[in-house]
Amino acid sequence: MSRWLVTGCSTGLGREIAVAALDAGHQVVVTARRVADIEDLAGRDGAIAVPLDVTDRAQIDAAVAAAYDAFGGIDVLVNNAGYGYLSAVEEGDDAEVRRLFDTNYFGVVDTLKAVLPGMRAQGSGHVVNISSMTGLVANPPNAYYSSTKFALEALTEALAKEVGPLGIKVTAIEPGAFRTDWAKRSMHEASAPIEAYAADVGARKELIRAFADHLPGDPRKVGEAVVMVAALDDPPLRLLLGRDVLQAARAKLAEMSASIDEWEQVTVGTDL
Secondary structure, eight states: OOEEEESOOSSHHHHHHHHHHHHTTOEEEEEESSGGGGHHHHTSTTEEEEEOOTTOHHHHHHHHHHHHHHHSSOSEEEEOOOOOEEBOTTTOOHHHHHHHHIIIIIHHHHHHHHHHHHHHHHTOEEEEEEOOGGGTSOOTTBHHHHHHHHHHHHHHHHHHHHHGGGTEEEEEEEEOSBSSSTTTTTOEEOSSOOGGGIIIIIHHHHHHHHTTTSOSBOHHHHHHHHHHHHTOSSOOSEEEESHHHHHHHHHHHHHHHHHHHHTHHHHHTTOO
16 A cells, blocks of 8 residues: 555546545545545545645645645655646747646646655655656647646656655656546637637647547546556656557657658767
């Protein structure tokens, strides 16, 4: 049995991860900005519900303290809280983009800073960062959302090298298109679309909205995969989930490899 703290459990992947962890017999601090959204989970054996807005450092500290009060520590941290934002780069609302980074990236950073001291002290732990296919491959209209996830990928990769020698494991989960509220209730959009982008970026926005209820991924299986990974002695740094992300990642790697080979002479010709 492990002690978990999961952020963003009101709906979607966070809820499924919390449910899967509880089903596996773990103790879980279930969090959401509104505790009313997770009251059903709070009634389960091994669960406590705590309010948590990851842009509020005081609430982060309080959630970590609640985990220590209830369970004596944290073995698995799942950084899941986040939301999407559809916009061409030029359309992006400055304040909205900064809020997006505050939640999707800096919320993770602040939560890590609150949890890592305890993991270092006990010489063990597992950080699971919920990234995205868009953290590997960037396409319109997800430029800003992808930027938060690309940043999270870099953070995860460097963090794994920093804390690995201290006994702490780190994994990025990269789901493709899963049937959650990401493209519906929790989605934000640029407030002033630019007509010049309507045929491309605008059309892609409409496509995302239209297919929100018909995406191939099963969120329940993400929860099960996270519980499986957290139990491994040697977990992967990255775990892709979904046929779509597998295809997209392989296509990008092939494209990058071909481009590197094509321009190799220019690349090596810049050395002294």
